[in-house]
Amino acid sequence: MKFTAAQIAEILDGEIEGNPEVEVSELAKIEEGGEGSLTFLSNPKYTSYIYSTQASIAIVNSDFKAEEPITTTLIKVKDAYKAFSTLLEYYNQIKLNKQGIEQPSFLSDSAKFGENIYIGAFAYIGEDVKIGDNVKLYPNVYVGDNVEIGDNVIVFPGVKIYSETIIGNNCVIHSGAIVGADGFGFSPGEDGKYSKVPQIGNVIVEDNVDIGAGTTIDRATLGSTIIREGVKLDNQIQIAHNVEIGSNTAIAAQTGIAGSTKIGKNCLIGGQVGIVGHLQIGDRVKIQAQAGIGRNVKDDEMLQGSPAFGYGDFNKSYVHFKNLPKTIDTLNQLEKKIKNGI
DSSP states (O other): OOEEHHHHHHHHTOEEESOTTOEEOEEOOTTTOOTTEEEEEOSGGGGGGGGTOOOSEEEEETTOOOSSOOOSEEEEESOHHHHHHHHHHHHHHHHTOOOEEOSSOEEOTTOEEOSSOEEOTTOEEOTTOEEOTTOEEOTTOEEOTTOEEOSSOEEOTTOEEOTTOEEOSSOEEOTTOEEEEOOOOEEEOTTSOEEEOOOOOEEEEOTTOEEOTTOEEEOOSSSEEEEOTTOEEOSSOEEOTTOEEOTTOEEOTTOEEOTTOEEOTTOEEOTTOEEOSSOEEOTTOEEOTTOEEOSOBOTTOEEEETTEEEHHHHHHHHHHHHTHHHHHHHHHHHHHHHHTTO
8 A cells, every 4th residue: 555745744744845746655664764665763863864765755853954965755743753653553554454244254143243343254253242343353263152342442363252251442452362261270179189160250351451462361260350441461471360450550471460469550560570369569560570579569669589679679689699609709718717817
């Protein structure tokens, strides 16, 4: 799909310097731009590339002033980075603008559908499912019985949404994610064998949540596992039964959260973090990558290490960790001197 500089400027409310009829059909980094590509300049470190790029169109800040001749057509906007992000979103909407119901797919007679939906081939929609407007379910998506999906939701190929799950508006669920599988509930018997504890709760995903590829969110034993509004989950995260994650918290890949832990609002959790069960994590908490959390955490704490402790204390201690061999050598020498009476 091709766009002219004039069309792009209209979308971004920008001002053109150059040829308004020049066309682009792809996006590129400024240092890699070629003929027919669109790029942007927002970081001053990359300014030199604006004079050598072969991109046909470049989005720049409105206060940019060229100091050398430029061959590319410029579109000047208030914030080039934000404008380019807007354009990416617009491009993505066009690219993903599928509609209709592909065959073969199975839709139960009791399911209810909103307007302007897309259901890809080999999708399965169970009994009494409710799906809102502008929902896109890509091929091989499974939606179990009694699931509710709000408006403007995108579910990418291969996602499995188990029964009773509730998903809000404007959510994105990436390929391979599983929402609503059984929580890890087993009861040990006197003979050493385990008996399964039925998991009869559900998962609630509120509005504006993004769930990364391969992430799993377990249904509650009783009640609900809850992902609050605006949460952003990276790929390959494990969220156990009855966990609650507060609004606008972001969690990086390979983090594992054990059952019944409650995480507050606006937290930032790094990759490969492990959090044990039945904890209370406060609001605005920052947890560094690979930390192990085994205690309750107050609001605004910053943690690192395993087991995790204060971020500042960790950094001070790390200096000594690196010097341990030298410190031990020094202690050994002092010990010899004391023994020898020196």
